Amino acid sequence: MVGEDFAALLGAAQRGSEQAFSVLWRDVNPALLRYLRVVASEYAEDVAAETWVQVVRGLPRFTGDETAWRAWLFTTARRRLLDQVRLRKRHPSEPLDEISPMDIPRTADAEQVAMDNMATESAMALLSKLPEQQAEVVFLRVVAGLDTEAVAELLGRSPGAVRVAAHRGLKKLATLLSEAGVTL
Amino acid sequence: MRFGVPDGDMPDSLPPPGWGPAPFDERDLDAVLDGNTADVTVALRPVAEALAALRAGPAAAELYGEADAMAEFRSLGLGQAGRPATTMPLEALPAGAPARPGRRPARHRVRPARRHPLRRAVLRPAVLSAAAAAAVIVVAVLVPGNFAGPLRVIAHMASPSAGASFPKSSTGRSTAPGVETTSAGLETTSPPSPAQSTASPQSVLSNSCRAYYSYYQHPEGLSSWLTELSLWDQLTKLVGTDKRTKVYQDCAPYVKDLFPGGVPAAAQNQLPGRPGQESKSNGDVGQQSGAPANSRNGSGSSTVSNGQASSGQASSGQGDPAGGGSNP
Numbered sequence: 001m002v003g004e005d006f007a008a009l010l011g012a013a014q015r016g017s018e019q020a021f022s023v024l025w026r027d028v029n030p031a032l033l034r035y036l037r038v039v040a041s042e043y044a045e046d047v048a049a050e051t052w053v054q055v056v057r058g059l060p061r062f063t064g065d066e067t068a069w070r071a072w073l074f075t076t077a078r079r080r081l082l083d084q085v086r087l088r089k090r091h092p093s094e095p096l097d098e099i100s101p102m103d104i105p106r107t108a109d110a111e112q113v114a115m116d117n118m119a120t121e122s123a124m125a126l127l128s129k130l131p132e133q134q135a136e137v138v139f140l141r142v143v144a145g146l147d148t149e150a151v152a153e154l155l156g157r158s159p160g161a162v163r164v165a166a167h168r169g170l171k172k173l174a175t176l177l178s179e180a181g182v183t184l
Numbered sequence: 185m186r187f188g189v190p191d192g193d194m195p196d197s198l199p200p201p202g203w204g205p206a207p208f209d210e211r212d213l214d215a216v217l218d219g220n221t222a223d224v225t226v227a228l229r230p231v232a233e234a235l236a237a238l239r240a241g242p243a244a245a246e247l248y249g250e251a252d253a254m255a256e257f258r259s260l261g262l263g264q265a266g267r268p269a270t271t272m273p274l275e276a277l278p279a280g281a282p283a284r285p286g287r288r289p290a291r292h293r294v295r296p297a298r299r300h301p302l303r304r305a306v307l308r309p310a311v312l313s314a315a316a317a318a319a320v321i322v323v324a325v326l327v328p329g330n331f332a333g334p335l336r337v338i339a340h341m342a343s344p345s346a347g348a349s350f351p352k353s354s355t356g357r358s359t360a361p362g363v364e365t366t367s368a369g370l371e372t373t374s375p376p377s378p379a380q381s382t383a384s385p386q387s388v389l390s391n392s393c394r395a396y397y398s399y400y401q402h403p404e405g406l407s408s409w410l411t412e413l414s415l416w417d418q419l420t421k422l423v424g425t426d427k428r429t430k431v432y433q434d435c436a437p438y439v440k441d442l443f444p445g446g447v448p449a450a451a452q453n454q455l456p457g458r459p460g461q462e463s464k465s466n467g468d469v470g471q472q473s474g475a476p477a478n479s480r481n482g483s484g485s486s487t488v489s490n491g492q493a494s495s496g497q498a499s500s501g502q503g504d505p506a507g508g509g510s511n512p
Contacts, residue, residue, distance in 0.1 A: 030242035123237035
């Protein structure tokens, strides 16, 4: 989250500051990608790119605080995701040959990066085991940083239903963690 | 022993598992969702740690799309704030919007009608004709005062040799051999001009003579020389002949005081403007005085008074060019 500097950053970005736009992008894009990977992992990259195209086009006309900014961005991402899902259903495509792990480019600190991201990737894998609606609500509440009302508006549900889904998801997650033998 | 189990193996003092109060309530769940993990229960700590891992910093792979997003940011006209402007941004006004204050509305440019070629062809000669007419008028005004003299000078310069070859009378008749000439009219005096008739002929002649012969007292530059030519013309008209000896004879009474030491020969026979050039005739004042001009020097200078300049040819078609060059 950007915090108190969000209004200044947004204004600068709307006036054409690349630096301000870069800060906003770096703040939101990781959470956006994690959300999309949990909801629809195979479309995550494409949907994220389409989301930013639409966000940039609407950036000069956007007004609101950081919560509204994130809600607008994740709402856009979700709609693009639904469009992508419908498109793939109408026009199914065969994936290209799988890339061998040996052919994946490696960096010098690839192992360290993998170790650092292991906790995040493990948590995302664990969350992916939740029911879709519960996982989406938990992600939007936790990763996107949206409150109950914003998530309810985004998903088109009541705030109470969102709250119940979030609680059920956390309980399920605790059960899964207990079953996996993760104790503190 | 109960149900085949000894009482010491399974005491009934402990509650069964799952019994009792829940390990966390809804407030604990909301706190975990909001990220408040300080007072979280032990049962939710693994969940809180998992959610914290989801909030972890970005991985390198999650920042690869920044270049594409920035390219889109620039392609839409944004992203130019930190760069030097190459074009002036103009305000986009909707159609029909009123013009900004202080600016005149755009107008259609009216191209001037192209002049027809025929009209130009007609006007150009007209302009040239008008300019030529104006030039002629200017020349006509200026030439008589400034250029008549030089022309006459040229005629006078050519006259001695021409006169020696073809003596002419004042009437312009040539005395070339084979041509019958008469000197009857040589002594005649031309009638006074209307301008002269208004003043006394004697005073006019006196003034002209004194003005003319004073030149020999004070030879000056070209302008004075030209003046003398004009005076000579006037004098020849007054005297009625262009013979210098005759002219001097008529002027002698009025100019004797100008030459107390004797009248120079040049004053009698030489052309104005050529002082120092001796005449072929023997110009003695005493001898010339009262003598016929053509009988003394045997040559009549051809002057421009009659509009003809002798150049070795008989004037008025009466002379014989083939017989020129010999003095009879």
